[in-house]
Amino acid sequence: MELDPLLLSRLQFAFVVSFHAIFPVFTIGLASYLAVLNGLFYRTGNPAWERLAIFWARVFAVVFGMGVVSGIVMAFQFGTNWSNFSLAASNILGPLLSYEVVTAFFLEAAFLGVLLFGRGKVPQGVHLFASIMVALGTFISAFWILVSNSWMQTPAGTELIDGRFHVTDWSEAIFTASFPYRFVHFVMASFLTGGFVVAGVSAWYLLIGRDVEANRKAFSMCLWLLLVLAPTQAIVGDGHGLNTLEHQPTKVAAMEGNWETQSRTPLLLFAWPDQKAQENALEVGLPGVASLILTHDIDGEVPGISEVPPEEQPPVWLVFWSFRIMVAMGLAMIVAVLIGAGLRAKGRLYDHRGFLQFMRVMTITPFLAVLAGWFVTEIGRAPWLVYGIMTQAEAVTPSLTGGMALFTLIGYILVYAVVFYAGTLYLTRVVRQGMLPEPPHDDEVERPKRPLSASHVPFEDAANQPGRS
Amino acid sequence: MEMLDLTLIWAGIIGFGVIMYVLMDGFDLGVGILFPFAPDEDSRDVLMNSVAPIWDGNETWLVLGGAGLLAAFPVVYSVFLPALYIGVFLMLAGLIFRGIAFEFRFKSHRNRRWWNRAFFGGSTVAAFAQGAVVGAYIQGFPVEDFVYVGGALDWLTPFTVLTGLGLVAGYALLGATWLIMKTEGHIQAWAYRLAPRLLVAVLAVFAIISLWTPFVDDAVRERWFGHLHLLWVFPALAMLCAFWLWRSVQARREGQPFIATLGVFVFTYLGLVVSKWPVIVPPNYTLWDVASAPESQLFLLLGVLFVIPIVLAYTAWSYWVFRGKVRVGEGYH
Numbered sequence: 001m002e003l004d005p006l007l008l009s010r011l012q013f014a015f016v017v018s019f020h021a022i023f024p025v026f027t028i029g030l031a032s033y034l035a036v037l038n039g040l041f042y043r044t045g046n047p048a049w050e051r052l053a054i055f056w057a058r059v060f061a062v063v064f065g066m067g068v069v070s071g072i073v074m075a076f077q078f079g080t081n082w083s084n085f086s087l088a089a090s091n092i093l094g095p096l097l098s099y100e101v102v103t104a105f106f107l108e109a110a111f112l113g114v115l116l117f118g119r120g121k122v123p124q125g126v127h128l129f130a131s132i133m134v135a136l137g138t139f140i141s142a143f144w145i146l147v148s149n150s151w152m153q154t155p156a157g158t159e160l161i162d163g164r165f166h167v168t169d170w171s172e173a174i175f176t177a178s179f180p181y182r183f184v185h186f187v188m189a190s191f192l193t194g195g196f197v198v199a200g201v202s203a204w205y206l207l208i209g210r211d212v213e214a215n216r217k218a219f220s221m222c223l224w225l226l227l228v229l230a231p232t233q234a235i236v237g238d239g240h241g242l243n244t245l246e247h248q249p250t251k252v253a254a255m256e257g258n259w260e261t262q263s264r265t266p267l268l269l270f271a272w273p274d275q276k277a278q279e280n281a282l283e284v285g286l287p288g289v290a291s292l293i294l295t296h297d298i299d300g301e302v303p304g305i306s307e308v309p310p311e312e313q314p315p316v317w318l319v320f321w322s323f324r325i326m327v328a329m330g331l332a333m334i335v336a337v338l339i340g341a342g343l344r345a346k347g348r349l350y351d352h353r354g355f356l357q358f359m360r361v362m363t364i365t366p367f368l369a370v371l372a373g374w375f376v377t378e379i380g381r382a383p384w385l386v387y388g389i390m391t392q393a394e395a396v397t398p399s400l401t402g403g404m405a406l407f408t409l410i411g412y413i414l415v416y417a418v419v420f421y422a423g424t425l426y427l428t429r430v431v432r433q434g435m436l437p438e439p440p441h442d443d444e445v446e447r448p449k450r451p452l453s454a455s456h457v458p459f460e461d462a463a464n465q466p467g468r469s
Numbered sequence: 470m471e472m473l474d475l476t477l478i479w480a481g482i483i484g485f486g487v488i489m490y491v492l493m494d495g496f497d498l499g500v501g502i503l504f505p506f507a508p509d510e511d512s513r514d515v516l517m518n519s520v521a522p523i524w525d526g527n528e529t530w531l532v533l534g535g536a537g538l539l540a541a542f543p544v545v546y547s548v549f550l551p552a553l554y555i556g557v558f559l560m561l562a563g564l565i566f567r568g569i570a571f572e573f574r575f576k577s578h579r580n581r582r583w584w585n586r587a588f589f590g591g592s593t594v595a596a597f598a599q600g601a602v603v604g605a606y607i608q609g610f611p612v613e614d615f616v617y618v619g620g621a622l623d624w625l626t627p628f629t630v631l632t633g634l635g636l637v638a639g640y641a642l643l644g645a646t647w648l649i650m651k652t653e654g655h656i657q658a659w660a661y662r663l664a665p666r667l668l669v670a671v672l673a674v675f676a677i678i679s680l681w682t683p684f685v686d687d688a689v690r691e692r693w694f695g696h697l698h699l700l701w702v703f704p705a706l707a708m709l710c711a712f713w714l715w716r717s718v719q720a721r722r723e724g725q726p727f728i729a730t731l732g733v734f735v736f737t738y739l740g741l742v743v744s745k746w747p748v749i750v751p752p753n754y755t756l757w758d759v760a761s762a763p764e765s766q767l768f769l770l771l772g773v774l775f776v777i778p779i780v781l782a783y784t785a786w787s788y789w790v791f792r793g794k795v796r797v798g799e800g801y802h
Contacts (some may be wrong), residue, residue, distance in 0.1 A: 069568050072528075073561050075535040079550030082556055086539060089761045094540030095769040101536040102776045110779065166762050208608040248742060315763055354579040397617075404621045408558045415562045422573055458576050 003402020006393055009081040012409040015071055018371055019416050023067030025370050029194020030060050035306045038131040042124055047383040048214040055435045061116055066423045085395030092158055092165050092173055093148050100144035107137030109400040121221040125279055128453055135219035146186055150179035152386050154247045177247050181240040188233045192367035195226045199466050200363030211435045223340040230333040245294055249303040251380035254291050254319040258304050265290040265302040273316040278306055316383040322375035329369035336362050475766040479541035480756050487583045488738050489542045490530035496701055497524040499644020501567055501592025512656045519651040540769045544615050544759030548750050551617045552610045553602055553624050560598035560698055567591030600636025604629030609751035610683055628685055635674035637711050642667040646726040651795050664726055689744045703740035705734050
């Protein structure tokens, strides 16, 4: 079989970016949560808030560190595998991505150190300010990344001259049609991720009866937040979908598995899209519901995939199923927060062991939803890289061979497997250690550029740690 | 006509970033290269602690350089990275391994041996790959219409292997002189013994590369033996620094060898820049051929001019905080 450098590059990019995305999506939510905890401690002086803030800052440090390590690779991926794209889009994407880097460095240089190491060394108000600035910084980082991505989805403010994009209007290029929806949808996803992780970990602590007072506060607060966020995200997602229908109808058609333009389009619960036959092999659907959702009219007309020739269609089954996974996760989240609200009304929020176990398991759902969501929007854009203007095939590095791409794909998988294994193992130790005081250490060598050094939990011998229940 | 030549300003910024990166990550990569040769496990703790607080900040310049190149000199980005595809991967993998080894070695006891290997291996591979990049830059790249048209391993020639090994030796020298400054007792004595040997190795490679380069690159040959006599100032100053380094090691001065090594690097770098200027994607393209649109250069310049002073101030502050000697048993465990 011939190795296809285009396919392998797509796999590699998908792998590297998915792996990387897990960390920032969590840190964005967690940074805001830390700011809230520090704010509550500042206002009330209740030490439970401080204990929570110290513990979650430790987790934040590890996750942030892994995000930085995996992010270095991203700065070079565009050039190694997508050099034609880099060259063509450099006038616009170069500054946008550089601004993300610049923001991140500014944030690290100025405030991260104070947040992680400054407690007790700087006035409490300064510490709170640093915490808020770190949270703000994570939004600004996300802003630039999503601006870049949205420009690739719904390009504007640029013109193509001799094969290169030139910016004609920066504000048009930055605030493109899909940007506001994507940004809100993503930030809410980050909050959901942070919320479900904190809730899940707190649920586990409550199950084993550790630090009950602080963890009840955390659990309760997260569930209030999630009760608002989870249903709102469904509404935002709907808006994002309608925006996509307007600007990228083929993507929506693939999400719905709708091959032919038709009115009364069914909402498919199950289908097996067959790209060759240009139809679904099997389908089970609710008649008219997709039309109702997308056009707010049961007889509304929904465009089909076949509006564009097969070579301009994305791989439908991937988009179709990723979309279903994302929605299923979202629905599971809504169910979870509603059950939580019900239990709270009955006063059983903290002692219903079944629910606490359920919330533990729910920790994984926002990560799956985020990855599935990215798959939908990225694969759904295929074969375009810059929608309607430049295809992935035109964008790939011309000198790249299948063998080279395969070599680095396997290489990155191996490298990240080690990073992920060590990092996850370590994170588990940090969580097991919980809010107990850390082993004594000399903090002279810890500094802001090294977020991971904010945690001193040893790697091994978890069984010997004092106070494990 | 532009009022300011933005391309020139960007060349200055990127050029500054490159030498900052080489000097700063250079010595901490060098410490990693010397790691397995340290007298004992306790000294390895000291070695790591001597760079632990700052290495991460040092790599800031690499990421800033990568993103800045895409924004200001996209052709460099889109030719170098495909041409050096395998080398870039090795460098990144090396940097990642050594980055996590830094963190997890201290937290781990049972697997410390493996983290030691990751630290040494990652540092050495990254240093070699960077040296090979320099060699490949001197060699030049087959490019047609701004697109790299060569093969996967064209960059890997005897010449680039030599520049790769040269940079490994050079970084090790930076690391050794850094340790002379930052340690004492038997570790410092060990570093004092290493420095002259590494200097000899570096000078040997330096000499071979200098003799070889005119045969690799016609443009450099013409410039070297042309009328630009000022050019010879830089290798002369580099040699002077090497001499200073030798003498200060003999005299057991603690701080001077490191400064002298920085001098060797800076003047070698300037010599390379002057030899190649203004060609940036050899053999054909100058800085102005490969620049991005002025409006894009300007847009980013505003942010960068704001942030670079802050990063510099912060860097200076971290170095100030961690000035002085690192001792056995200090630092964290």
